Every structure is written in C-alpha cells, then in structure tokens.
Amino acid sequence: MQKIRCVLVCVGTELLRGKVNTHGSHLARRLASIGLELHEEVTVRDELPAITRAIRQALGDAQVVVVTGGLGPTFDDLTREAAAKATGKPLEFSQSLLKGIKAKFRHARFRMPAANARQADVLQGARVIPNDVGTAPGQILFMDPQVLILLPGPPRELYPMLEHSVLPALRKAFPAYPRAESHLHFAGVPESVVDHKIRPVIARFGGDAVQFTILARLGLVDLDVYVSDKSASGARGTLRRLEHSIRTRLGGAWYGSNADYPLEKVVRDRFCKKRATLAVAESCTGGLLAGRITDVPGSSDYFVEGRVTYANAAKMRVLGVPAELIRRFGAVSRPVAQAMAKGIRQQAGTTWGAGVTGIAGPGGGTPGKPVGLVFIALASQKRAFCRRYQFTGDREAIRERTVVAALDLLRRVN
Amino acid sequence: MQKIRCVLVCVGTELLRGKVNTHGSHLARRLASIGLELHEEVTVRDELPAITRAIRQALGDAQVVVVTGGLGPTFDDLTREAAAKATGKPLEFSQSLLKGIKAKFRHARFRMPAANARQADVLQGARVIPNDVGTAPGQILFMDPQVLILLPGPPRELYPMLEHSVLPALRKAFPAYPRAESHLHFAGVPESVVDHKIRPVIARFGGDAVQFTILARLGLVDLDVYVSDKSASGARGTLRRLEHSIRTRLGGAWYGSNADYPLEKVVRDRFCKKRATLAVAESCTGGLLAGRITDVPGSSDYFVEGRVTYANAAKMRVLGVPAELIRRFGAVSRPVAQAMAKGIRQQAGTTWGAGVTGIAGPGGGTPGKPVGLVFIALASQKRAFCRRYQFTGDREAIRERTVVAALDLLRRVN
Numbered sequence: 001m002q003k004i005r006c007v008l009v010c011v012g013t014e015l016l017r018g019k020v021n022t023h024g025s026h027l028a029r030r031l032a033s034i035g036l037e038l039h040e041e042v043t044v045r046d047e048l049p050a051i052t053r054a055i056r057q058a059l060g061d062a063q064v065v066v067v068t069g070g071l072g073p074t075f076d077d078l079t080r081e082a083a084a085k086a087t088g089k090p091l092e093f094s095q096s097l098l099k100g101i102k103a104k105f106r107h108a109r110f111r112m113p114a115a116n117a118r119q120a121d122v123l124q125g126a127r128v129i130p131n132d133v134g135t136a137p138g139q140i141l142f143m144d145p146q147v148l149i150l151l152p153g154p155p156r157e158l159y160p161m162l163e164h165s166v167l168p169a170l171r172k173a174f175p176a177y178p179r180a181e182s183h184l185h186f187a188g189v190p191e192s193v194v195d196h197k198i199r200p201v202i203a204r205f206g207g208d209a210v211q212f213t214i215l216a217r218l219g220l221v222d223l224d225v226y227v228s229d230k231s232a233s234g235a236r237g238t239l240r241r242l243e244h245s246i247r248t249r250l251g252g253a254w255y256g257s258n259a260d261y262p263l264e265k266v267v268r269d270r271f272c273k274k275r276a277t278l279a280v281a282e283s284c285t286g287g288l289l290a291g292r293i294t295d296v297p298g299s300s301d302y303f304v305e306g307r308v309t310y311a312n313a314a315k316m317r318v319l320g321v322p323a324e325l326i327r328r329f330g331a332v333s334r335p336v337a338q339a340m341a342k343g344i345r346q347q348a349g350t351t352w353g354a355g356v357t358g359i360a361g362p363g364g365g366t367p368g369k370p371v372g373l374v375f376i377a378l379a380s381q382k383r384a385f386c387r388r389y390q391f392t393g394d395r396e397a398i399r400e401r402t403v404v405a406a407l408d409l410l411r412r413v414n
Numbered sequence: 415m416q417k418i419r420c421v422l423v424c425v426g427t428e429l430l431r432g433k434v435n436t437h438g439s440h441l442a443r444r445l446a447s448i449g450l451e452l453h454e455e456v457t458v459r460d461e462l463p464a465i466t467r468a469i470r471q472a473l474g475d476a477q478v479v480v481v482t483g484g485l486g487p488t489f490d491d492l493t494r495e496a497a498a499k500a501t502g503k504p505l506e507f508s509q510s511l512l513k514g515i516k517a518k519f520r521h522a523r524f525r526m527p528a529a530n531a532r533q534a535d536v537l538q539g540a541r542v543i544p545n546d547v548g549t550a551p552g553q554i555l556f557m558d559p560q561v562l563i564l565l566p567g568p569p570r571e572l573y574p575m576l577e578h579s580v581l582p583a584l585r586k587a588f589p590a591y592p593r594a595e596s597h598l599h600f601a602g603v604p605e606s607v608v609d610h611k612i613r614p615v616i617a618r619f620g621g622d623a624v625q626f627t628i629l630a631r632l633g634l635v636d637l638d639v640y641v642s643d644k645s646a647s648g649a650r651g652t653l654r655r656l657e658h659s660i661r662t663r664l665g666g667a668w669y670g671s672n673a674d675y676p677l678e679k680v681v682r683d684r685f686c687k688k689r690a691t692l693a694v695a696e697s698c699t700g701g702l703l704a705g706r707i708t709d710v711p712g713s714s715d716y717f718v719e720g721r722v723t724y725a726n727a728a729k730m731r732v733l734g735v736p737a738e739l740i741r742r743f744g745a746v747s748r749p750v751a752q753a754m755a756k757g758i759r760q761q762a763g764t765t766w767g768a769g770v771t772g773i774a775g776p777g778g779g780t781p782g783k784p785v786g787l788v789f790i791a792l793a794s795q796k797r798a799f800c801r802r803y804q805f806t807g808d809r810e811a812i813r814e815r816t817v818v819a820a821l822d823l824l825r826r827v828n
Contacts, residue, residue: 014629016452017638018443024457025434038430040464043438043455046627050454074609074628108806113606133807150721154631158810211430286708287701290722294700297777297809299724305732306722308704314719314762348728363711395711 004036004174005062009054010043011079023068026141026159029213032226035176036064037211046070049080055148058140059086063146064170069153071136073116078152080121080139087141087148091121097128101135120356123150129165133157140169146174159178161319178232180239182257184223187408189253191216194223201245205238218397219404221262255411263407264292264299270414271302271352279305279348280409281319281340283331284358284374286310289403305348309340319343319355330369332357334386337375341386352413353379356406360395374402378409418588419476420450423468424457425484425493437482440573444735448581449590450478460484465496469562472760473500477560479769483567485550485816487529493564494535494553501555501562505535511542515549537562543579547571554583561587592646594653596671598637598660601822602668605630609629610639615659619652632811633818634677669825677821678706678713684828685716685766691721695733695754697745698772698788701723701819719762721756733769744783746771748800751789755800759793766827767793770820774809788816792823 003059008027015021021043039062039285044050051070059067070079084091085360099122105112119136129138129151136152138161149166151158186194195214211226225242229235247254255266271278282289290306293299309315312331316323321339329335337355345353358374365371370390377386387409391401422441423469429435431683435457442452453476458464465484472479473586476660489583498505511533519526536542543552543565550566552575563580565572598607609628616624625640639656643649661668669680687694696703704720707713723729726745729783743749751769759767772788784804791800801823 001772008812013627014638016442016455017627018439019629020434020436020439021455022434024430025432028430029432032431039459041430041435042459047454072630073606076628104806106553109804110604110607111602113610115606115610131812156632156807160808188479198783215432215434282701285705285714286717287696287704287706287720290701290707290724291699291813292701294722295810295813297775299700303700304725305728306701306720306724308701308708308720308722310704310708310720311718318719335610341797361711396709399705399709 004064005039006031006036006064006066007039007058007062007093008041009051009058009067009297010041011046011051011067012043013045015069016045020226022155023158025215026155027066027162029215030162030167031180032211032213032224034171034174035179035226035228036170036174044262046076048078048082048085051078052085055082055086059146059148060134063147063174065146066151066166068151068158071119071150071152073113073119073135075115077181080118083123083139083148083150087123087143089126089141090126092124094120094122094128097122097137104135129161131157131161131245132369133160136163140166141210142173159388177228177230178235179226180220180232180235181224181226182239182243183259183261184225184243184254185256185263185386186221186223186250186253187219187263187404187411188254189221189250191221191405193223194250194253196248197249198223200219201242201249204245205242210242218393218400219408226348255408262296263404263411267293267407267410268296268299268302270411271347272298274414276351277302277304278352278354279303279307279344279350280356281307281309281344282356283309283315283340284360285356285399285402285406288399289354289356289406292403292407304350305344308360315340319347332359332369332373332375334375334377334388335389335400337377338379338384340387341379342384351380352410354406354410356378356402358389358398358402360398360402362395372398374398374405376402376406376409378413380413383413415689418450418478418590420445420713421472421476423451423472423479423481424455424567425460425465425481425735426445426457427459427490429457429483430459436569437567437572440569441480441576443774444576444581448585449593449720450584450588459651460490460492462492462499464497465492466499468739469496469500473560473562474599477588478563479560480563480580482565482572485533485552485564485566487527487533491532494532494537497537497553497562497564498715501537501557503538503540503555506538508536508542509534511551514551518549524673539797543575545571545575552579554580556587560582591642591644592649593640593642594636594646594711595640595648596637596653596657597669597675598675599670599675600637600664600667601633601669601677601825602819603635603664608635608664608667611663612637615656615663618659619656623652624656664824669822673748676710677749677818677825679710681707681821681824682710682713682716684825688828689718690765690828691718692766692768693717693721693758693764694768694770695723695758696770696818697723697729698774699770699813699816699820702813703768703770703820706817706821718764719758721758727735729754732787733761746773746783746787746789748789748791748802750797751791751800752793755791755793755798765794766824768820768824769793770816772803772812772815772816774812776809786812788812788819790816790820790823792827794827797827
C-alpha cells in the first residue's frame with residue numbers, strides 16, 4: 001500500500017503566543033480514521049512570506065496539505081493570498097459566496113462590515129467548503145497529485161467541515177485498504193496503566209495492520225484502534241478479537257466503544273433505560289456537573305434538577321444539611337456530601353441524588369484537608385455511598401476531574 | 415531595534431499521532447517573559463532526514479533554535495545525530511556525562527542499559543544542561559550569532575531545565591529592548607467590528623514598535639498589544655496612549671486590560687465592590703453559568719446559589735413560575751425568563767437574580783422559536799429587564815454564547 005504524506009500548516013500568531021494548538025492532535029486522529037497519517041506540522045505567524053513558504057514547502061513534500069486559520073475577514077488573515085502565491089492560482093471573487101456571508105450577518109442582526117467581503121475570494125479551480133457555524137468558508141483545491149485544503153481555525157468551524165466535506169473527499173481521492181476502526185473509552189484509570197496493559201495485546205495482533213493512538217485528558221483515556229486488511233470482513237474480524245482482548249484486560253474501566261460517546265451520554269442512556277431520574281447538589285463544581293449532564297440532548301428525560309449550594313447557608317436552607325454536621329465535620333466531609341445527596345433527592349423526588357463537595361483551590365486547603373480533596377456521594381431509596389478523592393492539578397483540573405469522577409460513579413450505579 | 419527570531423522544533427512521532435503538543439504554548443510564554451518571541455514551530459517524526467532538515471532550516475531563519483525530544487536512549491532518538499549533521503559539529507563522547515548517567519541508574523537501583531551510553535554524546539563545543547529529573551541531558555551550543563538548544567521532551571524534565579539554565583543564558587545573550595504589553599478584552603461585539611475600529615488607531619501609532627494580535631472566541635474578543643521602545647517609560651507611555659484611544663473607540667464593549675482577567679472575574683470584582691449578591695436560575699445552560707461564575711476563587715463572596723430547573727415542573731415548583739405563564743408563552747419566553755429571575759432572587763434573598771431560558775438545540779426549534787433563541791433576564795428590587803438573543807452554532811456554541819452574554823449583562827449592571 002502506498003504511503004500518502006500529509007502535512008498540516010497552522011496559521012496564527014496567537015498560536016505562537018501561548019495558545020495551545022490542538023489542531024495537530026485532532027487532524028492526526030481524524031486522518032487515521034481514513035488510513036492517512038500526519039507526517040509533519042508547522043505553525044507560522046500571520047505573515048504573508050512565512051505562510052507562503054510553509055504552504056509551498058508542504059506542497060513539495062506531501063500529497064495532502066491542510067492549512068488552518070487566517071481565513072477571517074481582518075487584515076491579518078492572509079491564508080487566501082499566501083495560497084494563491086504558493087500555488088500560482090489567482091483569487092477569484094465569488095458573488096454567490098458574498099450573498100451567503102451577508103445573509104449570515106442579517107440573521108444575527110448585524111450589518112456585514114465591508115472587510116468580510118474578502119471571505120468571498122476563492123482560489124481559481126477550488127471547491128468551496130461550506131461553513132455552517134461561522135462566516136469563513138473553506139476551500140479544497142485538487143492539483144493532481146496534490147490536494148490543498150484551507151480551513152478556518154476555530155475548532156467548532158473546522159471540525160464539522162473536516163468531517164462532512166474534507167474526509168469524504170480525501171477518502172475518495174486516496175482509497176485505502178479496507179479498514180475497521182474502534183474508539184474505546186476508559187474512565188477511572190491512568191493513561192500509563194491503559195498503555196501498559198494494551199501493549200502486549202497490540203503486539204500479539206501486531207504489524208503494520210494495526211494502528212492506534214492514545215489520548216488522555218483529566219480522568220479519561222481514549223484509545224483509537226484501526227485495523228486494515230485486504231478484505232473488510234478480515235479487518236472487522238481482527239478488530240473484534242483485538243477489542244475483546246483489550247476490554248477483558250481493562251475490566252470496569254471501559255465504558256464504551258463509539259466514536260462520539262462521552263461519559264455524559266452513557267449516563268443518560270443508562271438512566272433512561274432504567275427509567276431512573278436524577279438530581280444533583282454541587283458545591284466545589286459549582287454547576288459544572290449539571291452543565292455536563294445537560295450537554296447532551298435528551299438529558300431532560302432523566303435529569304430533573306440541579307442546585308449549586310456554594311455558601312454553607314445555602315447548603316442548610318436549600319438542602320436541609322444540618323448545621324451541626326457542617327460545624328462538626330466541615331463543609332468538605334463525607335457526612336455533608338451524604339446529606340447533600342439525600343437532601344436533593346428528597347426535594348426533587350428523584351430515584352438518585354448526588355452530592356459533591358470539595359476544595360478546588362487555590363486557597364482553602366489545610367494539612368488535614370488539602371486542595372484537591374473531594375467527596376462525591378450518591379443516594380437512592382435503597383442505597384447510599386460516598387467516595388473520597390484526592391485530585392491533583394490547578395482549580396480547573398480539580399473541578400474537571402471531579403465532574404468526570406461523578407459521571408463515572410453515576411454510570412456504574414445503573 | 416533588532417528582532418530576535420526564535421524557532422521551536424518538536425521531535426516525536428507520538429506528537430503526530432493524537433497527543434496534544436503543549437511545548438509551543440509553554441515556550442512562547444516563557445520566552446515572552448524575557449522579551450523574546452516565538453516565530454515558528456515545527457513538529458517532525460523521529461526520522462533523521464526530517465529532523466535534520468527542520469534544524470537546518472530553523473538555523474537559517476532564526477537566532478534561537480530550541481529542539482525538544484529525541485534525546486532518549488533508544489534507536490528512534492535521533493536529535494543528537496540530526497543536530498550534528500545540521501551544524502556540521504561532530505558528536506564527542508563525554509566520559510564525565512556517562513559517569514553521571516550511570517550514577518542515576520545506581521541511585522534508582524537499576525543497572526544502566528548499554529543503550530543509554532548514547533546520551534553522553536555531546537555536540538562539539540556545546541555546554542551540557544543538567545537534567546535533575548531524567549537521564550537525558552540537554553545541550554546548548556553558541557554559534558555566534560545563533561544559539562542551538564537541545565532539550566528532552568517530557569515537560570517535567572523540559573520545564574525546569576528551561577527555567578534554570580536556558581532562560582538565564584538567553585537573557586544574557588540577548589538583552590531586550592524595554593517592552594510594555596497590554597491585553598484588552600471585549601464582550602458583546604464581533605471580532606470584525608473590533609478590528610475595524612482599532613485599525614486606524616493602530617495605524618496612527620504604527621510602525622515596528624507596535625505589535626498586536628486579535629483572538630475571538632464565542633462572544634469574546636481579546637486584543638494583545640506589545641510596544642517596544644528604547645526606554646521603558648517610553649514604551650509604557652506609548653502603550654498608555656494607545657490603550658486609551660482603543661478603549662474610547664470601543665466604549666462599553668471593553669471590560670478589562672489584564673493578562674488573566676476573564677469576564678467571570680470582572681463580574682466577581684464588580685459585585686464584590688458594590689457588596690451585591692447573586693443567585694441564578696438556568697434552563698438551557700443547565701448549570702454552565704453557575705459553573706463559570708464559580709470558576710474564579712472568591713466567587714463565594716457574592717454568589718449565593720444556583721438552580722438548574724431543566725424540567726418545566728422544576729421551574730414551577732422550585733422558582734414559583736406560574737404554570738399559566740408557561741402555558742401561554744412557552745418555557746422559552748420573556749415572561750418566563752423574568753419570572754425565573756424574580757423567583758430565584760426572592761428565594762435566595764440576593765441583590766440580583768438572573769433567569770436564563772432558551773433553545774440550545776439540536777431539537778426543539780420551531781419557525782416562531784428557532785434553535786438559538788435565548789432570553790436572559792436580570793432582576794433586583796428596583797430594576798428588572800430581559801434581553802432576547804438569536805445565537806448561531808451548535809448546541810455547545812449556543813450554550814457557551816449564552817453564558818458569555820449573561821456574564822456581559824451581569825458586569826454591566828454594577
């Protein structure tokens with residue numbers, strides 16, 4: 001099988017001034033899904049010579065060149081001009097594109113600034129990639145044997161355009177051996193443990209036919225596995241056996257094998273299947289748990305109510321947590337978490353209640369109760385339990401890990 | 415003033431297989447602290463030709479070249495060899511370095527594998543950068559006018575070596591012109607409008623002495639401005655005048671000029687200054703507004719309580735929203751948003767109450783009430799008002815824009 005070289009060029013001075021660039025990570029994983037590999041990534045400033053050189057060099061190296069960013073309306077959005085210079089194709093103004101951009105502004109009740117007209121410039125011969133979210137259209141230019149793709153920088157615009165337009169076009173242009181893929185998700189287990197446990201399994205199935213990526217993020221680990229074979233059924237068969245071995249080795253930590261199956265969807269599905277309902281009372285996560293639960297459509301089928309009882313007074317007034325309990329054990333304690341879970345459940349009349357209390361920092365820690373200490377309690381009519389966690393990281397990381405841990409407990413009770 | 419160009423070369427196939435690369439972000443911010451700027455970043459695989467070419471090209475472009483990764487002991491750690499090829503300096507074996515590496519293994523009660531001896535190879539003329547955490551030493555080679563720096567990839571090794579050895583050496587080698595910088599934040603105004611309005615201002619101060627970047631993100635716009643001058647007071651003076659002109663042109667949209675001053679901190683500061691308190695009732699944002707408010711330490715000083723009334727029944731039971739109102743106008747309506755704001759304020763006994771209701775999608779929209787329609791109401795004892803929004807984007811974007819719009823309203827009432 002021929003190897004197709006892909007290069008990513010990221011445009012944006014802000015990416016060289018502290019912003020974390022996740023385009024390479026995302027693109028690598030999505031390219032792998034159609035049997036392509038990312039070979040190199042380069043990030044340049046919003047400067048015409050730098051962008052032009054990067055695109056020109058990438059076109060000299062690779063068959064697939066993806067350029068992100070620099071498609072906005074402002075003077076420092078120069079990707080269109082650089083691509084024209086690098087390819088020798090002039091920019092042509094598209095009246096129909098301009099009409100579409102104007103309509104978007106009308107819809108948002110703004111008048112289109114004159115500068116946005118530049119977004120209707122298209123490389124001669126390029127196909128326009130529609131952008132349903134923002135105003136910057138993408139472009140895809142086939143220059144046999146190469147493909148040049150221009151996409152906007154913001155992920156919420158880039159990702160759907162990649163998915164719905166770019167990947168299908170690349171799959172058609174570079175047909176790969178039949179492949180089967182699986183996306184395994186794990187919670188409550190460190191990345192290094194997953195890595196350690198799957199290596200011998202992968203080695204057993206081994207060779208060029210199996211590709212995989214591991215991505216860890218605050219309490220969650222995603223494992224993407226791709227198997228290619230001369231026949232589709234062969235690839236599927238190998239993948240099935242491989243996935244079975246991995247799941248066996250990782251036991252309860254595995255929670256799903258779907259491309260888009262976040263923990264909050266798992267929780268929703270398990271609650272809905274059991275016709276169970278839920279209410280949550282949050283302290284240190286301050287609404288983020290409810291926010292995550294309601295991130296998925298259909299959450300209103302089981303999620304009844306959330307309460308953010310940030311002040312102690314609110315914990316007592318709203319949830320009926322006895323003042324005595326807070327005085328004796330402190331607001332961050334097992335008994336208070338349990339009283340919160342019980343209180344919210346009774347008030348909302350739900351199957352389950354959850355109570356979350358902890359010290360997210362940076363202040364508020366003591367030697368006995370350090371920053372990162374978190375209690376998560378769950379209560380139903382028949383069962384009640386509470387888990388203690390000691391998380392590391394900054395305030396944001398601790399809050400995020402707490403949300404993930406709570407979702408992990410919620411999926412396990414149903 | 416001469417501009418010192420810095421380029422980062424990241425070596426590691428794993429960085430092109432899904433792992434998020436944060437080296438660029440970290441290095442950019444640390445370089446800025448000594449007046450240097452990152453100009454370009456390139457990530458290459460563990461392949462000798464690719465690494466060599468990247469280093470050679472970087473040395474042709476920049477005075478400071480930082481290479482991370484590929485300093486381990488295994489066969490695919492090729493950065494030392496690539497650097498030797500790119501610079502024409504041979505590798506010399508350091509007996510004293512070998513001794514140090516052996517000692518580290520002894521300390522960990524392991525016998526040094528033979529492969530690790532490669533880590534004692536040093537570019538001719540380079541200074542060794544000690545690594546207190548791992549076995550891979552770094553190297554710094556001064557080749558007037560350039561500096562080539564080799565560092566290991568793992569952040570817990572890289573970061574302290576950068577801090578204790580590399581930054582002090584660079585500060586000495588490239589004393590910077592005095593600089594002043596400002597980070598201006600705007601809300602409730604599109605990126606293109608900010609750009610359009612500041613252009614003439616920047617042009618007026620213009621020239622090489624002023625650098626800036628605009629970064630937009632779901633309802634928020636950040637403008638970073640850097641001014642350099644022969645004297646620190648000159649730079650500060652120019653920056654002050656520039657910032658004043660920009661703020662004047664953008665009026666109420668400006669909300670702060672601090673490197674780390676998100677909208678939720680502004681809201682906290684304004685509420686605390688007025689000794690005002692707040693409670694929020696959320697429907698479509700499902701807890702995200704409370705989550706964002708409590709993202710900043712000290713929010714408990716003014717934020718009393720949040721309620722996520724996702725089901726209509728909860729809106730009535732918990733907030734006292736009349737059933738009649740919901741029946742007549744629908745849950746997503748001005749009267750219901752106002753009743754939610756009033757209800758939560760009365761229950762929590764706060765200065766202000768906020769009510770948020772809307773259609774985040776993807777389902778639930780109608781021609782009369784499309785996806786993205788949101789009402790945000792604020793109520794105090796003396797004032798009450800409600801704003802209607804029509805947001806675009808997917809569920810996540812609509813929820814995020816709603817949170818930002820609510821914070822923007824909250825900062826404006828105090």
